Amino acid sequence: MSTTAAPVARAAGPAVGARGASPARGRRRGSRGNRPRGHGTRTLLGAVAVAVALVWAFPVYWMVNSALLSNVQLQSLTPTFTPFGGSLDNFTAVISGSSFLTALRVSLLVSLVTVAAALVLAFLSALAISRFRFRGRKSFIVAVLVVQMLPAEGLFIAQYKLVGSLNLLNTVLGVSIIYIAAVVPFTIWMLRGFVAGVPIELEEAAMVDGLGRTQAFLRITLPLLAPGLVASGVYAFLQAWNEFTVALVLMQTADMQTLPIWLRTFLQSSAxxxxxxxxxxxASTLIAVPVIVFFLLVQSRMTSGLVAGAVKG
Incomplete structure (x- = not known):
């Protein structure tokens, strides 16, 4: 009896195993079947991303395209979507104007002064908030937040009277002071995150190896904070370069206009x-393109610096 049951059991064994293996095969087949579906989803999302990018880039393309066309083509009822047959006459007329180089010089000076002063003040403030515990620290942080909440339009009269009392109206220094005050609070918060992300133990280890506190900070901490300084500098530069309302209030003479104010003169039409x-x-292209190129160059360096700092840490 037992001898006959054994072959039956052995014969049934492979059959059971075959049944048990079939769901796995089914799952493998199902997973293979899902791959085309996932690939199709990625393709659809990629197509949507390309469409969104084209919609975002079209105004920039239209600006450059219109800059290469004549007024006859621009005023035509049939739009011209390609710059074929265009010329650089509009760029030549803008650059050869007497006020473009002056406005460019003023904008560069204001932006560079704002970036330099904002980075120094914000960097020292971020270090103090992140590395030291002192009386009034929380009050200072709250004050920074409150300053960020104030509407810029509500400060125009006070800013005008302040700059006027200092005899700094229509000067690079006068408008730079207002820009620095507007940029520093947010720049402090940006740098505070970068400073807090660098462990102080790195400096302590360097000091154990024989470096002084200043040397440890300059050789160890400062290179790791370089990406944060670059990001904060880009933010400050863009804010100062594109600002319009404060410059409109404080820069009232033709020889002290920034580029956004200078651009407004092209829109003054008459009968x-x-x-x-x-x-x-x-003119809009000349203002926008250098900023875009500068931002892209600095962004690539900032990204490489972040990755290098993460590897070194």
Missing amino acids: ARETDWGQVMA
Whole structure:
């Protein structure tokens, strides 16, 4: 009896194993079947991303395209979507104007002064908040937040009277002081996060190896904080470069206009002279393109610096 049951059991064994293996095969087949579906989803998301990017980039393309066309083409009822047959006459007219180089010089000076002063003040403040415990620390942090909540428009009268009392109206220093005060609070918060992300134990280890506190900070901590300084500098530069309302209030003479204020002069039309939209687009391109190129260059360096700092840490 037992001898006959054994072959039956052995014969049933492979059958049971085969049944047990079939769900795994089914799952493997199912997973293979899901791959095309996942690939199709990724393709659809990629197509949506490309469409969104094209919508975002179209205004920039239209600005550059219009800068290369004549006023006759721009005023035509049939839009011209390609710059074929265009010229650089609008750019030549804008650059050869007497006020473009002056406005460019003023904008560069204001932006560079704002970036330098904001980085120094914000960097020292971020170090003090992150590395030291002192009386009034929490009050200082709350004050920084409150300053960020104040609307800029509500401060125009006070800022104008302040700058006027210092005899700094229509000067680079006067408008730079206002820009620095507006940029520093947010820059402090940006740098505070970077400073808090660098362990103080790195400096202590360097001091154990024989370096002084200043040397340890300059050789160990400062290189790791370079990406944060670059990011904060980009933010301060863009804010100072593109600001319009404060410059409109404080810079009232023609020889002390920043580029956004200078661009407004192209939109002043009268019954005898219509707005030259080709030159408007050319001027807008001259203002925007250098900033975009600068931002892209600094962004690549900032990203590489972040990765290098993470590997070294």
